Amino acid sequence: MPSAPPTVRVVTDSTACLPAAPRDASSPVVVPLRVVSGDSAWLEGVDITPEEVAERIRAGERLSTSQPPAQDFSAAYRDLAAAGARAVVAVHLSGMLSGTVDAAAAAGQRAMLPVRAVDSGTVAMALGFAAQEAARCAADGQDAAHVAKRARQVAASSQTYFLVDSLEHLRRGGRLSGPAAALGTALGVRPILTVRDGAIELAQRVRTRRAATDRLVELTVARAQTCARPAVAVHHLGVPERAEELGRVLADRTGVTPVVTPVSAVLGAHAGPGALAVVVAELGGHVHEDPW
Incomplete structure (x- = not known):
């Protein structure tokens, strides 16, 4: 039973x-x-998918979100x-x-x-x-x-790092300050963003997408090596091949099979197409006392 x-x-x-x-x-x-466009609103995971969000943004549609x-x-x-x-x-x-x-x-x-x-x-x-x-x-x-x-x-315990093709979506949605967005795009660099103290911040600047992706790997491996039982995830919006490749590299480097999923539709509306992210969390060191 x-x-x-x-x-x-x-x-x-x-x-x-x-x-x-x-x-x-x-x-x-x-x-x-919810993902919102004009007078229309869709429940993410129910009425709209991350792929549809990517298509709408690429077509020039401006999306917002609501709790x-x-x-x-x-x-x-x-x-x-x-x-x-x-x-x-x-x-x-x-x-x-x-x-x-x-x-x-x-x-x-x-x-x-x-x-x-x-x-x-x-x-x-x-x-x-x-x-x-x-x-x-x-x-x-x-x-x-x-x-x-x-x-x-x-x-x-978690650390999150991500790349976006454009910081404009985050800036327009109020998730990244104007000065930080300007700094991230200065001199044609590729910004690596992180979540720190609950907010999105610029972590590092790298010259090319390839170098930025390599840096995501380095950051993930370094964090995983400090964990007794690391959990790893890879997210993307509209670039599944890049995410799968990154997942394979991380599996080889960390010995942990990552969870690979699209970002949610709401997060995708703020990150924009081409977004790529990694998450590492510590799951070890936790036991439950036998109540008996």
Whole structure:
């Protein structure tokens, strides 16, 4: 007989870029953000794909994004309570980049069960690894405080680096300051960006895309070598061949098979076509006491 769902459930959002895979009653529940164009809005992962976002941007369409309304979280919490959950840990993208975690917390104040909202301070599979590990703790019978602590631990351990073909999308969307965008594109260099303290910052400048990609490998390998059990992810928008190649190189250099997925449609709207990213997180050193 299948085991009962855990009494603590994890909710995250679609910017976690979780890979498409069968999910069960212990998997994180994903609440989608929206891609917006004029009067139209689409739920990412439901109504629009990253590939469609790339096509629209290449065609000259200007896209924006919006966080889920609090009622979307309320509906998710209500469904989980009806399924037997007794508490929820809501793990979301950086509050510096979106109001999603605030909407999750606001909905939690009116929910039928206690909700702990966690600002991961990051995004993409840095958020995804945190949500997955939190869900594993919940499935192992840990309480909500432990599950939330584990999400914060994995998120804090993560490093994210990415390249974009143009910083204009990030600047226009307010995710990168004008001066930083100007500095990143000065002298024809290729900027390497990172997420630090919840915000997107310029990490390094490299002359060519090839050199920048090589630098992504160096940064990833260096971080993975410091981890007891590293997890690695590669993301892209509209350049699957580059992502697969990067994944093969990282697998060879780190001994870890990376998760390779497109960035979410919402992240793609800000990063633009050609984006390439790597994430490394530490999953080791975590054990659960035998309750018996």
